[in-house]
Amino acid sequence: MPELPEVETVARTLAPEIAGKKIRSLDCLNASSWEDTLPSSCLAVFQPKIRTVGRRGKLLLMFFDPFVLEGQTVLGLAFHLKMTGRLFYYSEPKEAEKHTRIILNLENGQRVFFDDARKFGYCRFFTENSAQTWTFWRKLAKDPLEMAPAEFVQAVKGKNAAVKSVLLQQDIVSGIGNIYADEALFRAGILPDRKAGSLSERELVLLHESLKAVLEDSIRFCGSSIKDYRTAKGDVGSFQNKFHVYGREGQNCHFCGRPLHRKTVAGRTTVYCVCCQK
């Protein structure tokens, strides 16, 4: 399940391959994977050059030379990988695979595949007025790496929901999913079902530091490959070998040695240590 470190890794592995190249066309093999009222066929008309590849929260962004269509200034393509989405770069011609949903045809036969077994992911344009026309885009908050400590404290404090639930809300803080929520809460020594509003200023600052640390550590290891996630070059990440809690229910805590517990918080499987987290 690609979260911030995985999307960041895909962006970093994709950028050197496709930056500076023109998009010739887009093939949509599954209608629901193209989530825009503007037609993807306009790419074949404008053939924009990709400038850079970036990330906003868990959205992967391809910025290209803007063009105007139906009164909208199109700035680039946004991909949300959700759970099983993958982006692969191929320098050689390649047949679509079973789960290939979108193919981006570049110059010289090079292509980018958007594969997505469960079809939760999507691709669409982002435009100069996405803040008016795209609710998710408008509400998407900064990620922990972009936030100053005081910004994080301000965003989270006073919320009545469980702190884990708050961490998963992309309009409060972006980029975090089930894995990094559990890992950061463990590092910070905070129980996942504590009400966010019950956390002290010191705990909130520690949680922010823990989030930044776990996200940066994971980026260093090219993200976590549980099952589906790969880099744009098809390589696995290795941060899954560094997990303290995620997927380790019943196994011993790396710090105190006691078995880790599991419960549902915010509707998600949650693993934690009753001894090390308060």
Add this chain to the structure above:
DNA sequence: ACGCGTGCCTGTTGGC
């Protein structure tokens, strides 16, 4: 306004 439960979607896993 906010928190919570449900549906979307399909491949994998585990129990009988």
Add this chain to the structure above:
DNA sequence: TGCCAACAGGCACGCG
């Protein structure tokens, strides 16, 4: 061995 329910979970949506 085969069947099938349970499970994985980000986000939109509807309800109270």
